[in-house]
Amino acid sequence: MANRITSGPFFVPLSIDNTATGAVQYLFIGFKNLADTTSSVILTVHKCADILLYPPNTPPEVQFFREKVVIPAGDCAVVRIESGANTFTGNNMLRVEIAGDTDEDAEGIVVTLSGTTFDGRQVLSMVFKHEDFVELDD
Numbered sequence: 255m256a257n258r259i260t261s262g263p264f265f266v267p268l269s270i271d272n273t274a275t276g277a278v279q280y281l282f283i284g285f286k287n288l289a290d291t292t293s294s295v296i297l298t299v300h301k302c303a304d305i306l307l308y309p310p311n312t313p314p315e316v317q318f319f320r321e322k323v324v325i326p327a328g329d330c331a332v333v334r335i336e337s338g339a340n341t342f343t344g345n346n347m348l349r350v351e352i353a354g355d356t357d358e359d360a361e362g363i364v365v366t367l368s369g370t371t372f373d374g375r376q377v378l379s380m381v382f383k384h385e386d387f388v389e390l391d392d
Contacts, residue, residue: 256296257357258390261350261367261382263302266337268344270377277344278380279372281335287325287355289362294324295354297333302347315349318342325363350382351390358389 269276287293299319318341325331335341342348355362365387369380 256353257355257362258351258353259356259358259365259387260352260390261348261387263347263349264380264382266342266344266346266348266369267377267379270371270375275373276371276375277337278342278369278377279337280370281337281342281348281367281380282370283333283335283350283365283367285323285325285331285333286364287327287329287362288360288364289355290327292324292326293355293363294322295352295356295363295365297321297323298351298353299335299342300349300351301342302349323363352387358385358387360384 266278283297298317300315300317302315319335321333323331323333337343350367352365356365364384366384367382369377371377
């Protein structure tokens, strides 16, 4: 079975500065292939169906994005997901999962993610470096 890592859940703020230009516009997921061969991963992004703790919704989490990312040895790739009605908005709780040629020990593809505003400001609460990801058991 493929290795699987996850960012864990994180919130998308409504705005980083209480203005319309401070709203999160993009989720960026960056990849670097440290292996000596072409490697691939399946990227999925999930959104909690409801931020209320009780009663739970069914299903509690929905997948809204899935893409296979193939990266030659030593190369980088970036996937950009724009906020919107079919993806995510402010006040959503998201989780990013990577399955394939990666692991927590960074012996294949390493990953990072961040959120940015329309004018390019980084959303610090949405920054995950590779070491922040955790391995999932199958």
